[in-house]
Amino acid sequence: MKKKVLVTGGAGYIGSMLVSKLVHLGYKVTVIDLLKYSSTSLNHLCFNKNFKLIVDDVRNKNLIKKEIKKNEFIIPLAALVGAPLCKKNKKEAVSENQQAHIRNMKDNREEARGEGSSKGREREQGQRKG
Numbered sequence: 001m002k003k004k005v006l007v008t009g010g011a012g013y014i015g016s017m018l019v020s021k022l023v024h025l026g027y028k029v030t031v032i033d034l035l036k037y038s039s040t041s042l043n044h045l046c047f048n049k050n051f052k053l054i055v056d057d058v059r060n061k062n063l064i065k066k067e068i069k070k071n072e073f074i075i076p077l078a079a080l081v082g083a084p085l086c087k088k089n090k091k092e093a094v095s096e097n098q099q100a101h102i103r104n105m106k107d108n109r110e111e112a113r114g115e116g117s118s119k120g121r122e123r124e125q126g127q128r129k130g
């Protein structure tokens, strides 16, 4: 079965090259990107059945939660890149670049695996008791 990869910021400079490579290697790739700078960087993949583009914000918790469950690998590239841009958009830089969505991803991953969540802890304690 094809491995599934989620790439946030996949339409950006690094992401667009990486996503093309991954699809070429046979991975099933989902990109979440707001297309802030380019809406054409992934055009060459739009008819490829192993590629899906979701135009949305990585700070959308429900979306991230849903996509985390569907994908085996997560490559978080969505960010405001460069000091001048961050200085100009301080609020956004903090919410996007302070790894908020990565933390969110980690929590969701642990929950999906049963680690960290109360259900997971209960299961773990039950196993220890015997």
Ligand SMILES: NC(=O)c1ccc[n+]([C@@H]2O[C@H](COP(=O)([O-])OP(=O)(O)OC[C@H]3O[C@@H](n4cnc5c(N)ncnc54)[C@H](O)[C@@H]3O)[C@@H](O)[C@H]2O)c1
Residues within 6 Å of the ligand: 008, 009, 010, 011, 012, 013, 014, 015, 032, 033, 034, 035, 036, 037, 038, 056, 057, 058, 059, 076, 077, 078, 079, 080, 081, 096
């Ligand atoms: N370019 C480099 O030389 C370089 C070097 C080292 C590390 N990095 C890191 O790699 C990552 C990607 O860099 P890049 O050069 O490709 O940047 P980029 O600006 O070209 O791409 C970032 C992408 O993220 C998207 N994005 C931004 N905020 C978003 C949000 N809230 N929701 C959804 N999408 C959003 C943008 O639309 C864009 O397509 C960054 O974390 C950067 O710090 C880049």
